[in-house]
Amino acid sequence: MSVANAKHTVLNPVIPYTGPIPGGLHPGEIIIIQGTVAPDADRFQIDLSSGCSTKPRSDVALHFSPRFKGSPCVVCNSLLQESWGKEETLHQLPYKRGAPFETIILVHEDIFKVAVNGAHLLEYKHRIPLNTVNMFSISGKVRVHAIGYIPNS
Numbered sequence: 784m785s786v787a788n789a790k791h792t793v794l795n796p797v798i799p800y801t802g803p804i805p806g807g808l809h810p811g812e813i814i815i816i817q818g819t820v821a822p823d824a825d826r827f828q829i830d831l832s833s834g835c836s837t838k839p840r841s842d843v844a845l846h847f848s849p850r851f852k853g854s855p856c857v858v859c860n861s862l863l864q865e866s867w868g869k870e871e872t873l874h875q876l877p878y879k880r881g882a883p884f885e886t887i888i889l890v891h892e893d894i895f896k897v898a899v900n901g902a903h904l905l906e907y908k909h910r911i912p913l914n915t916v917n918m919f920s921i922s923g924k925v926r927v928h929a930i931g932y933i934p935n936s
């Protein structure tokens with residue numbers, strides 16, 4: 784699976800980037816993110832959200848945040864009515880400062896599955912109905928070369 788399979792691609796977006804997920808999210812769909820972690824990265828984050836309002840801030844179905852400072856980890860969470868829920872922290876970090884990566888978010892009916900550089904990393908159970916998720920954001924200490932949306936059939 785690569786960005787070559789994508790139906791929609793966004794190339795070299797200015798960070799922070801927020802844009803629509805073409806057609807919304809459905810089981811079987813895949814989002815591919817190719818980028819490079821900044822050499823001085825403390826963290827970056829990918830957010831799949833229900834809308835793009837900033838005041839009040841839209842709900843975030845998946846907040847995926849690799850963290851490089853202190854004990855390296857990936858924190859996942861959801862934002863509901865402007866409040867963060869319980870963090871799901873994986874004490875494992877497949878990203879390296881200054882290094883290129885490919886992250887794949889696989890959409891399932893009940894979970895998101897995330898893989899990095901070809902290896903499964905984590906699963907995150909939906910806390911917000913999938914059919915409300917329509918915006919993709921990425922921000923923090925990262926460069927993005929391509930975002931690809933691969934439909935489910």
Ligand code: 9QG
Pocket residue numbers: 828846848858859860867870
């Ligand atoms: O820190 O943790 C995830 O649980 C918060 C951060 C917040 C999230 C959250 O401040 O930061 O990572 O989107 C946000 O507000 C980000 C940038 C307990």
